[in-house]
Amino acid sequence: MKVLQFTVPVPIDKSIVVQKDVLPYFYPHLHRHQEVQLTWIQQGEGTLVADNNMHTFRSNEIFWLGANQPHIFKSDPSYFLPRSRKKIIALVIFFNPEGALSAFFNLPEIKQLKNFVQQRQTGFKVPAILNTVISGQMLRISSSAGVEQLMHFVELLRLLSGCPDITPLASGNRKATVSDHDGIRIGNIYNYIMQHYDKAITLEDAASQVHMTPHAFCRFFKKHTLHTFVSFLNEVRINEACKKLTDGNYDNIATVAYTCGFNSITNFNRVFKTVTGKSPSQYLNSYFHNVETN
Incomplete structure (x- = not known):
């Protein structure tokens, strides 16, 4: 990409x-x-x-x-x-x-x-x-x-x-331009993470997708996304978990956690709260309350 x-x-x-x-x-x-x-x-x-x-x-x-x-x-x-x-x-x-x-x-x-x-x-x-x-x-x-x-x-x-309570889609100061070369790398990283978020992905795996050393990759990724690799991967996984939870097509929260790449429910709950500010059950209650009121 x-x-x-x-x-x-x-x-x-x-x-x-x-x-x-x-x-x-x-x-x-x-x-x-x-x-x-x-x-x-x-x-x-x-x-x-x-x-x-x-x-x-x-x-x-x-x-x-x-x-x-x-x-x-x-x-x-x-x-x-x-x-x-x-x-x-x-x-x-x-x-x-x-x-x-x-x-x-x-x-x-x-x-x-x-x-x-x-x-x-x-x-x-x-x-x-x-x-x-x-x-x-x-x-x-x-x-x-x-x-x-x-x-x-x-x-x-x-x-x-006149829209009230507008929240930006992106955070931080966006660069006015991104070179095609950097764009290719960013696109490849995004594509790789979004296709493999449900599996174990290491920093070395991601860096190899753009032919960079892990150290150079970390600096490049943080510069262009304002995220560390781990925080971005966690956001992808939690984003997918939120979709699965609110769609209702799951047996329990633990099933969602494991199908989104987490190896323990404890780690999933911790990361979920860090990313969303709520526990999975609180997020679900808030989501369905908003659906009903709208």
């Missing part, structure tokens, strides 16, 4: 690109592009990696990704099985505030929206309480054209700028 630099095709007569994806699985490569991306997952589940963090995604969730933010929507392994009949459906809106829309964003009346876009370079997940409103506005944009579409787009930004 490589951090591929995309150029989203923009028709001459449009400054906003609307794309409907119906595919066997999401595009499987870490990539970035100059355009801000708003993705409504209409059908599908998996893991979103954005910069140095990962998040579970499910149907009817909406994500904002900043311009040039490396990301990948990694579909669950079941989507890649030979006889899988699963598919993903997503509605995506792209726009480049520095491109054809730059003059628009420099209007004094749009200053508040411009500030919002600039302050959300590390992306965010739209709060669930606003999913219906934001998805409805995205549908209006996709079904309109010309001035009407632009007006719906401005309203979308206005609605998003």
Whole structure:
């Protein structure tokens, strides 16, 4: 995998690109592009990696990704099985505030929206309480054209700028650029960890994937992800554990722990609380309480 630099095709007569994806699985490569991306997952589940963090995604969730933010929507392994009949459906809106829309964003009346876009370079997940409103506005944009579409787009930004309790998808200060060479290495590491998180992975195993010594690998990985290798691996494992727990397809918590690469329930409970701030049972109670109240 490589951090591929995309150029989203923009028709001459449009400054906003609307794309409907119906595919066997999401595009499987870490990539970035100059355009801000708003993705409504209409059908599908998996893991979103954005910069140095990962998040579970499910149907009817909406994500904002900043311009040039490396990301990948990694579909669950079941989507890649030979006889899988699963598919993903997503509605995506792209726009480049520095491109054809730059003059628009420099209007004094749009200053508040411009500030919002600039302050959300590390992306965010739209709060669930606003999913219906934001998805409805995205549908209006996709079904309109010309001035009407632009007006719906401005309203979308206005609605998003009023989102309460926005939590960034990525932490820390994101580097403005990542070289292709470093991007290839980061992509290979991400891919290796996400495919083998359920097995014993050593530092030497990961370093060998990018032909580096363990010491050089540690420095490189911390520089580009703001994580140690162990903390990132633990986040991948706990992220997968959270998906399994909330899906309900498990016999008990211990089964989830062992299928996510942990060799003891004690270690799993400790790491789970470190990553999420809750014990597995507390996390489950909180999750289902939020589902019921929403």
